[in-house]
Amino acid sequence: MSVIKVAILGFGTVGEGVYKTIQSHAEELEGLLGKKVVVAAVLIRNKQKKRNIDNDVLITSDFNEILSLPQLDVIVEAIVDKEPPYTFLKQAIQKGCHVITANKEMFAHHGNELLMLAEKHHVSVGYEATVAGGIPVIQTLRQLLNVNRVSHVQGILNGTSNFILTEMREKKQSFASALSLAQAKGFAEADPTNDVEGYDAFYKTMILSRIAFGDEPNWEDVEREGITSISSELIEAAERLNLRFKHIASISKVGGQLKAAVKPALVGKSHPFYSIEGVENAVNVQSDIVGSITLQGPGAGMFPTASAVIEDLVFVCQDQPTNKNFKLTTTPAFSKEIQEDVKEFWLIHGLSKNYRNPSIVFVSKDTEETAIIQATREEIDTLMNQQKARCYFQILGEHERAYKNDDVTIAVL
Numbered sequence: 203m204s205v206i207k208v209a210i211l212g213f214g215t216v217g218e219g220v221y222k223t224i225q226s227h228a229e230e231l232e233g234l235l236g237k238k239v240v241v242a243a244v245l246i247r248n249k250q251k252k253r254n255i256d257n258d259v260l261i262t263s264d265f266n267e268i269l270s271l272p273q274l275d276v277i278v279e280a281i282v283d284k285e286p287p288y289t290f291l292k293q294a295i296q297k298g299c300h301v302i303t304a305n306k307e308m309f310a311h312h313g314n315e316l317l318m319l320a321e322k323h324h325v326s327v328g329y330e331a332t333v334a335g336g337i338p339v340i341q342t343l344r345q346l347l348n349v350n351r352v353s354h355v356q357g358i359l360n361g362t363s364n365f366i367l368t369e370m371r372e373k374k375q376s377f378a379s380a381l382s383l384a385q386a387k388g389f390a391e392a393d394p395t396n397d398v399e400g401y402d403a404f405y406k407t408m409i410l411s412r413i414a415f416g417d418e419p420n421w422e423d424v425e426r427e428g429i430t431s432i433s434s435e436l437i438e439a440a441e442r443l444n445l446r447f448k449h450i451a452s453i454s455k456v457g458g459q460l461k462a463a464v465k466p467a468l469v470g471k472s473h474p475f476y477s478i479e480g481v482e483n484a485v486n487v488q489s490d491i492v493g494s495i496t497l498q499g500p501g502a503g504m505f506p507t508a509s510a511v512i513e514d515l516v517f518v519c520q521d522q523p524t525n526k527n528f529k530l531t532t533t534p535a536f537s538k539e540i541q542e543d544v545k546e547f548w549l550i551h552g553l554s555k556n557y558r559n560p561s562i563v564f565v566s567k568d569t570e571e572t573a574i575i576q577a578t579r580e581e582i583d584t585l586m587n588q589q590k591a592r593c594y595f596q597i598l599g600e601h602e603r604a605y606k607n608d609d610v611t612i613a614v615l
C-alpha cells in the first residue's frame with residue numbers, strides 16, 4: 203500500500219505533538235486518506251538531545267538530507283524565527299512538497315511569497331496553526347466567506363497576555379508576579395517581549411486580515427500595544443464598572459481602508475470575550491448573513507496546535523481538485539464597511555477633578571478619576587491630544603449602561 207511521507211521540521215512543543223498525533227491517530231488518518239501517514243524524518247538543531255522518536259525515522263540537523271529523501275509528500279514546519287524556515291519551505295515547495303506551518307512570524311512576513319510559489323508548483327500551503335492554535339479559525343473564515351460579507355473581526359489571540367490579565371484581576375496580583383507565574387507554568391518564554399508587547403498577536407492579526415479582507419493594512423499604520431501599561435489599579439477601576447481588560451486584535455474596513463489595532467480594551471458582561479479567561483483564545487467574526495460568530499478554545503499547547511496541523515495535513519492530502527490551495531487571497535474578499543462617525547464608549551482614567559465635557563456619561567463619585575465618555579473617534583483623538591497624561595481604553599460592544607456600585611454615580615444615557 204502506498205504511503206504519505208511526512209517530514210517534521212522542529213521537535214519542540216508543536217513538532218513532537220504532531221509526531222505523537224500522527225502515531226496515535228494512525229487509523230483515523232488512514233481511513234480518511236486511504237493511505238498510511240508515515241513520518242520519514244525529523245529536523246532538529248541539537249543532535250545530542252534525547253528524543254522519543256522511532257529508530258526508523260531519520261533524525262538530522264541538515265535540511266538537505268530531508269530534501270533529498272525520495273517521494274516526500276508533506277513538510278510540516280514547527281521551528282522558530284523567520285529564517286531558516288522561510289528558505290526551507292521555499293525549497294520544499296520547489297521540490298513539489300505540500301507544506302504546513304505553525305510559524306506565524308515567518309508566515310506573516312512571507313506567507314504571500316510561499317502561496318504564490320506553491321501555486322506555481324501545484325502544491326498547497328496549510329497555516330491553520332499560525333492563528334489561535336487549536337481553534338479552526340482559518341478554515342471557518344474561508345467557509346464563511348463563500349457567501350457572507352465580513353465587516354469586523356476581533357480576537358483574543360495571545361494566551362499569555364490573557365492569562366496575565368486574568369491572574370491580575372482574579373488574584374489581585376501585580377503584572378510582574380502574574381508574568382512570573384506564566385513563565386513558571388510554561389505559558390510565557392524567558393523573554394516575554396513577543397507576547398506582552400503585542401508582536402505575536404500582531405502577526406496573527408495580519409494573517410487573519412488577509413483571510414477575512416483579502417488584504418492587510420500597512421504594518422506601520424497598525425496600532426500595536428501590549429499589556430505592560432495595565433496596572434492593578436486600572437484593573438480594579440474597570441472591575442468596579444463590571445468591565446474587564448482584554449488584549450484585543452481588531453480588523454475592519456472604514457472609509458474604504460482597512461483598519462487594524464492590537465491593544466488592550468475593555469469589555470462588558472455581554473461581550474463574547476468577557477468570559478474568555480486564562481490561556482484561552484477567541485475570535486469573533488461579524489458578517490452580514492450569519493451575524494456574529496465567536497469561536498473559542500485553546501490558542502496554544504502541544505496537542506491543540508497539533509490538531510490544527512493535522513487538520514491541514516488531511517486537507518492538503520485529500521484529493522480535492524478545486525479549492526485545493528490554501529490561499530491568502532490577493533483579490534479583495536467580499537467585505538462590508540463599517541461607519542466612520544459612530545460614537546464609541548471609552549474609559550478614561552486620571553482626568554482632573556474639574557474636567558467637564560458634554561460627552562462624559564459617567565464619572566466615579568469619590569475620586570472623579572475614572573470617566574466614561576461617548577464620543578466619535580475624532581473627538582477622542584482631540585481629547586487625547588488635550589489630556590495627554592491619561593489612560594484611554596475603548597469599551598467594546600454592548601455593555602451595561604447603568605453602573606451600579608457603592609462608590610460610583612449612575613449615569614443616565
Ligand SMILES: NC(=O)c1ccc[n+]([C@@H]2O[C@H](COP(=O)([O-])OP(=O)(O)OC[C@H]3O[C@@H](n4cnc5c(N)ncnc54)[C@H](OP(=O)(O)O)[C@@H]3O)[C@@H](O)[C@H]2O)c1
Pocket residue numbers: 211212213214215216217245246247248249251263279280281282283285286304305306307331332335501502503504507
Ligand atoms: N508552542 C505552541 O503552543 C505554539 C502554538 C502555535 C504556533 N507555534 C509556533 O510553532 C513554532 C514552534 O513552536 P514550539 O513551541 O514547538 O517551539 P520549541 O518548543 O522552541 O521547538 C522548536 C524546535 O525547532 C528546532 N529548531 C529551532 N531552530 C532550528 C533550526 N535552525 N534548524 C533545525 N531545527 C531548529 C528546535 O530544535 P532542538 O530541539 O534541537 O532545540 C526545536 O526542536 C513557532 O514558530 C511557534 O511560534 C507554537
